[in-house]
Amino acid sequence: MDVDGRLDEAVWTQAPVIRDLLQEDPDEGAPGSERTEFRIAFDDNAIYIGAMLYDRFPVTGRLARRDAGQGDFDYITISLDSFHDHETVYQFAVNASGSFRDAVLGGGGGRGGGDISWDPVWDQATQVTEAGWSAEVRIPFSQLRFRPDNEQVWGIQLRRNILRNQERVAFPFVPTLDRGGASRFAHLEGIENIRSGQKFEFLPYLAARGEYLQLESPPGIGFANPYQSGSDYSGEVGLDLKYRLASNVTLDATVNPDFGQVEVDPSVINLTAFETRFQERRPFFVEGGDIFRIGEGGPAGSTGQTPQLFYSRRIGRRPSGRVPSNAVFSDVATATTILGAAKITGRVGGGWSLGLMGAVTSQEIGTYMDATQVVDQAVVEPRTNFLVGRLRRQFNGGLTRLGSFGTAVNRKLGGTDLGGRLHSAAYSGGVDFAHEWSNRTYRFSTMFTGSYVQGDPEVIARTQQSSTRYYQRPDADHLTLDANATSLGGYYAMVDLAKQAGAFGAKVAMAASSPGYEVNDMGFQSASDRLIVDTNFSYNHPDPGRIFRQWDVRGSPDAVWNYAGDRVWTEVNTSFNLQFLNYWSLGGGVRYNPSHDDDRLTRGGPMARTPRRLSGDVNVRSDSRRNTTGRLSYRWATESDDSWNRSVSFNVTLNPNDRWRIQLGPSYDRRHASAQYVTSVADVLADQTFGRRYIFGGLNQTTASLRTTVNVTFTPLLSLQLYVEPFVSTGNYRELKELERPGTYNFLEYGADIGTVSQDPGGSYDIDPDGSGPAASFNVSDRDFSYRSLIGNAVLRWEWRPGSTLFLVWQQSRVNALQGDGLRGTDPWIGGFDLSRDMGDMFSTPADNIFVIKVNYWLNP
Structure with missing residues (x-):
């Protein structure tokens, strides 16, 4: 045909x-x-x-x-x-x-x-x-x-x-x-009597890469960077393979994969103690990834997401190690090389489905030169094996589902100095179960997973003291920091009961994450030592009326405790979405958080409290049928300690003709925090706070960005996409203070309530916490910052024959990041927001440019 x-x-x-x-x-x-x-x-x-x-x-x-x-x-x-x-x-x-x-x-x-x-x-x-x-x-x-x-x-x-x-x-x-x-x-x-076709598919690729990077020399260094010439060129060759073991089971493999055409991550300023989670965009790991997800339902939103046991961005991440601090020039990979990866996915008889993925990343060695021009090397990432497996069975026409899951990470740390930074091995595994009834109106689901990591005492101590759990908290009697331990284990358990069909919806989810639960070697997890109760109620009205075409409302009271029984989170929220007869929409919500205990505020220190918080948002969306559509959003928050946040964003999509699509997303955010964590200082005389002073400061932060995407489609098989994001964020710290005593949100400001404070010409603060008293003085660096960046890429994609694609890629980045410490005398404006000045400095910053040409060829012999 x-x-x-x-x-x-x-x-x-x-x-x-x-x-x-x-x-x-x-x-x-x-x-x-x-x-x-x-x-x-x-x-x-x-x-x-x-x-x-x-x-x-x-x-x-x-x-x-x-x-x-x-x-x-x-x-x-x-x-x-x-x-x-x-x-x-x-x-x-x-x-x-x-x-x-x-x-x-x-x-x-x-x-x-x-x-x-x-x-x-x-x-x-x-x-x-x-x-x-x-x-x-x-x-x-x-x-x-x-x-x-x-x-x-x-x-x-x-x-x-x-x-x-x-x-x-x-x-x-x-x-x-x-x-x-x-x-x-x-x-x-x-x-x-149909056939599944040829069993093999091959997709070899060739890629050429040119990098044009800016060269910088530290002050006082009289010789050039020996590792960069300003223009470097390289080539790559690799292969993707697909083999159909049966009509319903497939083996996918990749050798030396290249992801040069993948979109860049957006700019983020993270002032928390927790890792930022970025979306996986690499096709090999995204395609078929649904089989590797474990659990259905569970707590969501502000109470903490269900831990993700498999977070594929751990494979090929930036090397964990660093060259020594005396290095003035270095040559270190920005991503770990993936030597190869393979996965088997599919469905077999009896309702069984399976997924098995393995990957090997290479040892990465960083070369560096010190100020005397002595050259040396350091291992910055060990050779690592990753393995993840999933087995699942359906019963009762798919209404009942039972599965198991396991991950393993093994690192070859011998002969490296990374034993104090990385686990030698990390394992996790678990089971999940779900059952639906009454025409899938109701669902019960549960899961149980366990984790086990092992390594040198130094890395296990680091794990115990990480922001995920903070075993070192001095008033956490239910936790014990073991500096000699060579392993750590824990569990996560969840149950969820939901009404998921009909006008009225409801859900109750409960979860427990023990203090020793740790899956970040292969997965993603922000917190352990948590007992969670998450409830949700909703009403959905899909039928048009005199004013609304459809509408829904939702409410959710949530609470979280740690294993000592301290209530560390409480929230009551409600939200709504209204669609009018003209297809415009209005949505929003309000959230209230009463004061509660906070075992993370001091970042490993004693328990504190949080102020009361009231926050909300409202958004307006236009008729999506039009050539020009938009969404206007406003978010706000206010706290009982006079902290506040205001944020506005506008997203507009323009379709000037049937080939062009332009998306603009400007956003502007202002934030004032009365007590932003800065650092902690040991002082045996600080007996109220267990021998340390926990330093905070008022912070005024302003952030502005403009995400822009332009798509030009010449034919359904030939298109050009451009993405660019100018990003500016500035922060100004003031009124340094210390936590007065555990279990409170009370602070003593230096120079006003206690002690003295002065700022030296370079910007650092000299603090004497008790003035003429016996306590030792200390120094806190100037944390004011001005971060300006421009990142973007352009991708021309041409599917020149079925399954075969040519990519032309241009990536550009301009980063101008300054911190007040040491620069206050020459750049007194650091930390202050001036859009005209900041944008001018950003565009005047020399750019790094990377050009990639990649072609693959689909073979189906």
């Missing part, structure tokens, strides 16, 4: 016609406003879908790069549950201009966007006619997973979107309040 979008082949006149599509939105359950016809056919190698989309008005089509959103044009969506397990859905969408999107949806499909990194090789074409528009789609069986049966039964759902009416029709129709997903799909029967 010639896939040209015309539906003029004889097979379409013989295929059964599907016409009974009903509206999901705006008039739920009503027939579609326009006539729609779908037809389905197949041969030995592929399934074909033909669609005739009649329309009495001009259709709305827009060229968009692959996997762009499908919300602002006319399009169709084909969802296939080819394994018919009501679990994994393969989704294919095409719009009236021929642009297309593909994704894998886990958890039964539902209504989420899914994993768009999955890029199968399939064909699609459209034609706009006087009667409307038509589409033809060919999906090879080799791109799907299905049971090895002669007679197939698949689940299928077909959708059409008519933009001008904000109308979405579907066959079969599933009510908005129904928790059905793939279990409500129609059955597609009659597919017999």
Whole structure:
């Protein structure tokens, strides 16, 4: 069959016609406003879908790069549950201009966007006619997973979107309040004796890279950087491999992967003690990642997310070690080399699904030169093996699910100086269970996981004292810091009961994370030593009325304790979302936190308190059918100690024609903290606070940024994307003070309540905590900062043949980061916000530029 979008082949006149599509939105359950016809056919190698989309008005089509959103044009969506397990859905969408999107949806499909990194090789074409528009789609069986049966039964759902009416029709129709997903799909029967196609797919790549970096020499150094010439060139070669072990099980492998075309991370200023979590964007790790998620439900939001046992960005991260402090020049990799990675994923008989992934990263050696031009080397990252496995079984038609999970990290630390920084081994494992009943209206889920890390006493002591748990807290009688321990273990347990369908929704989740629970070698976790109760209640009204097209309200009281029984978090919040008849929306919420204990404020010191806090947000969203759409958001917070925060952001999308899309996201944030943690100083005379003084300061911080994305689509297979973000954040500390006594939020300001304070010409503060008393004076560096950056990239993507892509990439970064200490005399404005000056300094900063050309070639022998 010639896939040209015309539906003029004889097979379409013989295929059964599907016409009974009903509206999901705006008039739920009503027939579609326009006539729609779908037809389905197949041969030995592929399934074909033909669609005739009649329309009495001009259709709305827009060229968009692959996997762009499908919300602002006319399009169709084909969802296939080819394994018919009501679990994994393969989704294919095409719009009236021929642009297309593909994704894998886990958890039964539902209504989420899914994993768009999955890029199968399939064909699609459209034609706009006087009667409307038509589409033809060919999906090879080799791109799907299905049971090895002669007679197939698949689940299928077909959708059409008519933009001008904000109308979405579907066959079969599933009510908005129904928790059905793939279990409500129609059955597609009659597919017999099909083949899964060729077993092997190869995707070799070649890449060339040019780096043009700025060279800087520390003051007083009279020789040039020997490791950078200002222009460096390199080449890469690698291979991605896919092998179908069966029609439903696939082996994926990558050797020397390159991710040069991946988007850069946004700029962030993190003044907390906790790690910032960034999104995984690398295709090998994103594609099929749903199988490696453990647990359903659990506490969310401010109470603390369920720990993520597998956080794939740990693989290939920036090296953990550093060259010695006497190095004036160094050559250290910015990311650990991934020598190779492989994964097996799929579904086997009896309702079983499996996932197994392994990766090996190389030892990274940093070369450095000291001030006397002596050259040496240091290992900054050891050779490391990563392994993650998942096994899951479905019972009772997918309503009952039981699974197990395990991870292992093993590092070769011998002959390195990294034993005090990294665990030699880290393991985690667990089980999860979920059951749904009453047409999936109710769900009970639970999980239990354990962790075990081992290593030198120094690294285990560091783990015990990390911000995740702070074993060194002097008044935490339930914790004991063991400086001689060579291992640490713990557990996490969770239960969740939810009503997830119908107008009224409710959830109660409880979780316990023991103090020794640690999964950050392979996963992501911010806190342990926690007992959590998280409740949520909601009401959803999807039917149009006199004012609103749909609306919902939510409420959630939450509380958290540590294992000593101290209540360290309490929140009551409520939120709402309203959509008006003209498709504009209004949303917002209010949150109240009463004063509670805080075992993290002093960062390893004694217990403190937090002030009362009231916060909220409001947002307005425009009609998404228009060529210009926007969202205006305002956030605010105020605390009983006069701390406050105000933030405004505006996101606008412009579609000047059917090829261009421009997205602008300016934001502005001002924050005043009465007590921002600065440092702690040992003093045996500070008997009120266990022999240390915990230093805080008032902080005024201002942040402004403008995220800009421009997409130009020349054809559905050729597109250009540009991303740029100017970012400015400044902070000014003042009124240094110390915690007066444990269990309070009371402070003594230096120079006013106690002692004396003076600032030297370089900006540092000399503090005598008791004036003429016996306590020793100490020095606190000037923490004022001005951070200005401009990051961006441009990616030209051309799918020059099926499955084969050419990338041209340009990345640029300009970073101007200054701290007051040592510069106060020459740059007295550090910490003050002046948008004109800060933007000028940012743009005048010399840029680092990286250019990459990468081409891959898909082979399916």
